[in-house]
Amino acid sequence: MGKSTKLPLAGAALTATLALAACGGDTGGLSAPDEDEQGGQSGTSASLATSWGPSDTDWYLYGAESMALIEESSALDITVQESAGSEENAIRMDAGEVDLGMIDVQGAETALGEHELAALYPISIVLWQLVVGADTDAETPADLDGLHWNAGPIGGGSTQITMDALEALGVTPDYYEAGLGDAVSAYAGRQIEGFSYRGAGVQATGAILEASSSRPINLINFADEDIATVQDQNPAIVPVDIPGGTYSDVPNDIQTLGYWGVIVAAAPELSEDVAYEVTAQFWENIDEVNERLPQTEGLTPEVAIDELLLPLHPGAARYYEEQGIDIPEDMIR
Template identity: 25%
Template sequence: MKKILAVLMTFILMVLAGCSSNEAGSSESKNGEPEAEGAPRDMTFGSATVGGFWYTLSGAMGEKMKEVFPETSVTIVEGGSVSNLLGLSQGTFALGFSNGQTVPEAINGINSFKEKIDNVSTVATLYPNVFHIVVREDSDIYSVQDLKGKKVSPGIKGYSGELAFIDILKLNDMTYDDLGGIEYIGTADGADLLRDGHIDAIVGMISAPVSTFQELDTTLGIRLIPLDDETIKGLHEMNEGYLEYTVEGGTYSNVKEDVKTVAGYTVLLVSDDLMDEETVYKLTKMMVEEKETWATLSPVMKDFNAEYSVTHNVGKLHPGAEKYYKEIGALK
């Protein structure tokens, strides 16, 4: 009998030890889901298609992240403003980019978002993402109205550039039915189609300048189609994340005059379920301390620093980012 009691007592102690070990190794969030602890071993980064600056920047960030998180692998995925937010909310992506006008839609659960997203936080606001309508220099297109009967690539279906384009057409009493055709394709492939004469215009919500259009401007010659004041005002009334923006003459070498359009800020976000405070603190620190590295990739990052990020913040700041910004005095 004593032997049975001894075995039983040993078993109970082992179970209790196991429970204690499990409690020490994990914690739960308010909704009962496990909270992140430490940097994930695999970080999937929601970026964008090849040819845009998001893809270039995420690649450079991935290399630096390997130094900050040596036990972690970083995988870049060709996502988009909407799909990245969905991936972050679902725990598919650990971090990702989105546009300033898309983040409020996700938070409020409107337009492309069937439900409110509340488990995604901001790390840094980086630079303005500018709406482009690009045509060949010898094109007869000079306004949005001139796109009637023309074949256009609005980028990838459901991406922020296409969604903005649909709104712009609506404000000009147009729809896709008024165009000569739609070609859903990424920035780099769209540039090839424009060069070869297979499409008449490319639409995108991307950095200004972006290398793909700079190369196209050098080899082919391009023009940017402006938005009129009524369209710009209408976009802002639809979504305050759309801000009036001027692409200064010389941004693309053959585009000498200023071009009026709209922009939304590019935002770096993380999944609250996958990225804890210390990990995001280190990520934010890396973003700010490597600002010169990012600026060498494109002049769009020349104004980025901690103060810029805080001033133009979109969405709720992650506690790890907030901790870093307060530590260096950028956030009171």
Template identity: 30%
Template sequence: MTIQKTTSTMAILSGILLSGLLGLSLDEAEAQSNYRLKTLGTGSSPYVVSTVFADIVNNNTDDRVQVDATGSGPEHAVTTARGVTQFTSSFSPGIAALMRDGEGMFTSLPQASDLYGNMRMLFSYPMGLYHGAVFADSGIETYEDLKGKRVFTGPPTGQARKTVEPLIEAITGYKAGEDYEVVNISWDAASQSFQDGNLDAYFNPTQAPSPILTQIAMANKIRFLSIPEVEEGELSAVLGRPGYRVVELPADIYGENQVNTEPARSIGVTIGMATNKDMPEDAIYTMTKAFWENLEEKQEALPQMRNLSLDTVFQDMNTLLHPGAIRYYKEVGLDIPENLIPPEAQ
């Protein structure tokens, strides 16, 4: 497979990313390799990680990374596996397992398992947790109150929907499209629709505090739905997946307009930055090294980045590492799990 490069540009909302694209001479621009990184919508954890990754790479290496915040996680995996795009920051262990086995949203893609063989990891990171947000005056206080409501559970083809809808059903018995209305829109459209009052409940897997939800909470009182204490096994449809666990959202993390008086129990997810196995080893080594060596400065300004650490770089990882990433992690003294070493790095 031949990796396809792109030289197109796009408008990036983040000033961080824009800063990495300015100040280049023509000769410098021509000397650089240009790569595309697919990620989720503006304000999501993968989007924040992507913009920081691109900014660091663009300012500290001879390569350039352009962020494209369109599409869903499974779509990003397929385009990266095919070499149409070079990175995805939304490759979760759950998506990896479904792609590997040709299940879930990949059942209609006969070559899914073969494409999965093209995927290689750079690092894992905590995506955050599933925020189930409602306005405090909506009358919705528990998952049971979602009956008959307009609910955004994620884009139609994304992994979020495959998580939220089984979660709601496990807690309440409610079926999507029967007991509550599922709204079919994108991440960006959903955040705006929720702010405009056109959604009763808005689910978003993201680090806390989320930029979007912080903005909403500045002008509105909001509540986050909490998973009730249930018998072990009742949530197995969700917690049985790779990289999923129950976590707590602090009661005051969104300030005085968050009406929760106790932590809200939710689902925490691990996700990862992935690339194609045909990406040059030297390029991935250089990018990985630059990212981790310049991350601390970004973490000071961006709370969403503070959970990223070399201590958890392999957490829940179930896809082989790229040799370039392995080279860096060995250089800094990390022990590489044997099951993550690909044939080309043996």
């Protein structure tokens, strides 16, 4: 097994003005572009509803930040809604309740089976932080067996993938199913022994800092053989290092699970022009995207095409082809 992926330590948790964000509510689905008086692709206009994750997670903040940037630089009117996560987003896109959303590809497959969603672009590499109380003395995945532990909320794509990874290792915690905020409260109140958080980058996460302030934490370390076993079940998994000192309770480097399969997706019925416009505005503003979303640093259209695990929307494919990237025909939905 090769060395773990080492990612640069990003800044503190993002702060964002979320005036754009609209929590809940069905604001549309598969909007067609309006005619623009000035013409030209940059004038494509439409009202879009997008769905991301629970409002207390980085994914929701990333959604609000990235969609705000795209809205600012285009004629699109975009709302950001919270959800349980990837599986719910996939179902809502498939049903035409929202136009775009953040999905974990495998989570979408779990939710929809032979789904018909299409990719626009990846959002980042993500990694798991498996938190456990320092007072449990748990250090490895095997130590989670039988512990009352939270893998995530029902409907979250990462929840099922986390459970599948532990099952591949023969580990079965006594699962507690709750959103991140409730899990942190349950951890502080000693109702559970820990919880899983999957997010972008290796920066300290606010929810884990909050948990550690009331009860010291440890992070579960995956040995090389653990990673190899999980990869047999899920080849997309890669090892990633969380640097020691990211949390004051955890002085040593921790090897954990990483994954490239989290993307911004749309239903194929979304207008080709709108899909093109969203994709184009993301990439044409990538420097500012990097400033707002540190986990996208180093991401290029070429990397995106190499890493995408879902076929492209025709509108997105048109943008990539305009950049001189050869797109195999079977990679277009």
